[in-house]
Amino acid sequence: MSQPTILQKLEILADAAKYDASCASSGTAKKNSLGGKGVGSTEGMGICHAYAPDGRCISLLKILLTNHCIFDCHYCINRKSSNVRRARFTPQEVADLTLNFYRRNYIEGLFLSSGIIKSSNHTMELIVEAARILREEHDFRGYIHLKTIPEADPELVHQAGLYADRVSINVELPTDHGLTRLAPDKNSRQIEGALAKTTSDIAEAKDARRRFRHAPRFAPAGQSTQMIVGADKASDADIVGKASRLYDSFKLRRVYYSAFSPIPDASAVLPLKRPPLIREHRLYQSDWLMRFYGYQPGEIMQATDSDGMLPLDIDPKLAWALKFREQFPVDVNRASKEQLLRVPGLGTTAVKRILAARRHRTLRLDDVARLIVSISKVRPFLVALDWRPTMLTDRADLRSLLAPKQEQLELFAA
Numbered sequence: 001m002s003q004p005t006i007l008q009k010l011e012i013l014a015d016a017a018k019y020d021a022s023c024a025s026s027g028t029a030k031k032n033s034l035g036g037k038g039v040g041s042t043e044g045m046g047i048c049h050a051y052a053p054d055g056r057c058i059s060l061l062k063i064l065l066t067n068h069c070i071f072d073c074h075y076c077i078n079r080k081s082s083n084v085r086r087a088r089f090t091p092q093e094v095a096d097l098t099l100n101f102y103r104r105n106y107i108e109g110l111f112l113s114s115g116i117i118k119s120s121n122h123t124m125e126l127i128v129e130a131a132r133i134l135r136e137e138h139d140f141r142g143y144i145h146l147k148t149i150p151e152a153d154p155e156l157v158h159q160a161g162l163y164a165d166r167v168s169i170n171v172e173l174p175t176d177h178g179l180t181r182l183a184p185d186k187n188s189r190q191i192e193g194a195l196a197k198t199t200s201d202i203a204e205a206k207d208a209r210r211r212f213r214h215a216p217r218f219a220p221a222g223q224s225t226q227m228i229v230g231a232d233k234a235s236d237a238d239i240v241g242k243a244s245r246l247y248d249s250f251k252l253r254r255v256y257y258s259a260f261s262p263i264p265d266a267s268a269v270l271p272l273k274r275p276p277l278i279r280e281h282r283l284y285q286s287d288w289l290m291r292f293y294g295y296q297p298g299e300i301m302q303a304t305d306s307d308g309m310l311p312l313d314i315d316p317k318l319a320w321a322l323k324f325r326e327q328f329p330v331d332v333n334r335a336s337k338e339q340l341l342r343v344p345g346l347g348t349t350a351v352k353r354i355l356a357a358r359r360h361r362t363l364r365l366d367d368v369a370r371l372i373v374s375i376s377k378v379r380p381f382l383v384a385l386d387w388r389p390t391m392l393t394d395r396a397d398l399r400s401l402l403a404p405k406q407e408q409l410e411l412f413a414a
């Protein structure tokens, strides 16, 4: 059988990498221009977007080194027992592709993950070698994100961090029980041990650079992880609790949530249907509330129903506000920043604008309307100089008044 060309390998290994959500752009409606009709496509794989530490949105070549794997994680299309086309790059091929795409200005960096071939150490050596060629032989200064393998020798994982801007290790599933059932070759203690080691390596490197200007960098953009949503029975409350523990214990930059997508020839232990994509979106919103709005994980859990699930029709902030109506309305002219951040419809930018504006005058509802995107969601929860929402906060139908219409929901669901 003839060897696949680089282009054929790229097609297979870029497609295989699309299941990794670490670049976190949710799905969109499928469109392409194959057959000469129209321009552009939403289905192409291979280049994804990520945010650099300075906030720039950058394009990354997103590929697997190989989709061969000796593990058999039930939810993964690349698992040992899966019947998919396989391919494998050499580290040199990964480096050459990255450099060629970079020189053509298609990408600003590389996102490299891999199935496990021969052993975790062997695979990790190949991943490190690809990064080494780029950094040492070509002085490549673009962004590199490497997926590391928790079962590999910690020294190899450490070397990955010396070449990469960001490293990540997937915790895969929110509960230990789910991991044992769906990824029998993986071990949560090993995964968390590797996350802990990387956390301390990052801290040590930062400390060393404070003292010695030329001390080596180690994953300066930090580490992240990914959890699959909807492949096991874990509730949103379980997922939020796990994410919060991961942020606290390992100082992660991001936890990514990836809605499980049914794969061809799926194992019988998996659900037949994918969870609604809006569930993934609600989890990202709750993640945002914990990281930027001062919500405790317990408060997010208070917004869930008796099965621990977040509502799909409204966002978690509104769900919390509707459950705790006694906390509202808040006075836009006197409330603290923390109280304002809890008002549904007020984001961090709007709160910043309100705090700046009220230094100069007492705000009326119209003034607030000029500072924010939409006043309708905010009105029941705010008091202004000329506005007090009498009885509005207590209305039994407030939820249906504020829930987005179906068409708006589609925007998120896309």
Ligand code: SF4
Residues within 6 Å of the ligand: 069, 070, 071, 072, 073, 076, 077, 078, 079, 080, 114, 115, 116, 183
């Ligand atoms: S280790 Fe598991 S999740 Fe990773 S490629 Fe192999 S089968 Fe897929």
